[in-house]
Amino acid sequence: xxxxxxxxxxxxVAWDSFGISRSDFRPEWxxxxxxxFSVVQLQKDECSxxxxxxxCVREIACWVGDHREQFGAEDRFEIxxxxxxxxxxxxxxxxxxxxxxxxxxxxxxxDSEIEMRRGWSTDIFTM
Numbered sequence: 001x002x003x004x005x006x007x008x009x010x011x012x013v014a015w016d017s018f019g020i021s022r023s024d025f026r027p028e029w030x031x032x033x034x035x036x037f038s039v040v041q042l043q044k045d046e047c048s049x050x051x052x053x054x055x056c057v058r059e060i061a062c063w064v065g066d067h068r069e070q071f072g073a074e075d076r077f078e079i080x081x082x083x084x085x086x087x088x089x090x091x092x093x094x095x096x097x098x099x100x101x102x103x104x105x106x107x108x109x110x111d112s113e114i115e116m117r118r119g120w121s122t123d124i125f126t127m
Contacts, residue, residue, distance in 0.1 A: 001063055003036075012084060015040045015056055018063075022075075032073035038058050039084040039092070046125040053081045054114045057095055061108035068101065077104055087124065094120040 004011070006019035013019040018038040025033045040056060043049040060079050064071070078098040085092070094117055097107060106112035 001059060003063070003067075013038050014084060018056075018060055021120060024107040027078070027103060029074055029076065031076060033078060034064075034075050035078045035080060036064065036098075037080040037082070039082050040094075041084065042124070043089060046121050049121075049125075050116060053094055053116075055082050057097060057108065057114050058108050061104040062105050067102070076100055079104075079107075083124070090123075091119060093117055 002017040004013055004017055004019050006013065007021045009112045011019060018036055021035045021037075022032040023035075025031060037063075038056060038060070040049070040053050043052050057079050061077075063076040064077060076099060078096065080093055081095040083094060085118055095114060096117060098104065103112065107114065
């Protein structure tokens with residue numbers, strides 16, 4: 001995986017890379033909101049695409065745990081997986097999850113269910 005610092009840029013990062021964008025959320029909490037995001041191409045069918053997207057989320061969550069020293073102690077995280085513009089121009093987010101370090105550990109270890117956003121596959125997979 002290849003993390004790309006994207007704070008202040010408008011870039012569409014495709015898997016197996018992911019973007020990292022940080023926003024200072026003080027005084028709401030004593031840390032940053034760290035967005036980690038990537039777009040994923042269609043896989044062979046809806047089921048395999050869903051599983052692949054969820055695996056991307058798990059890999060990003062594990063990467064954060066392995067690189068914790070790059071973040072603040074009270075940072076919170078938002079992992080977003082979506083469609084590239086070539087697949088869908090609007091309603092592109094397919095997964096949006098995250099939370100604290102503990103939440104990411106649960107996501108990465110498959111102890112927390114990853115939910116797809118409502119309508120994530122609408123008009124994408126046709127017979």
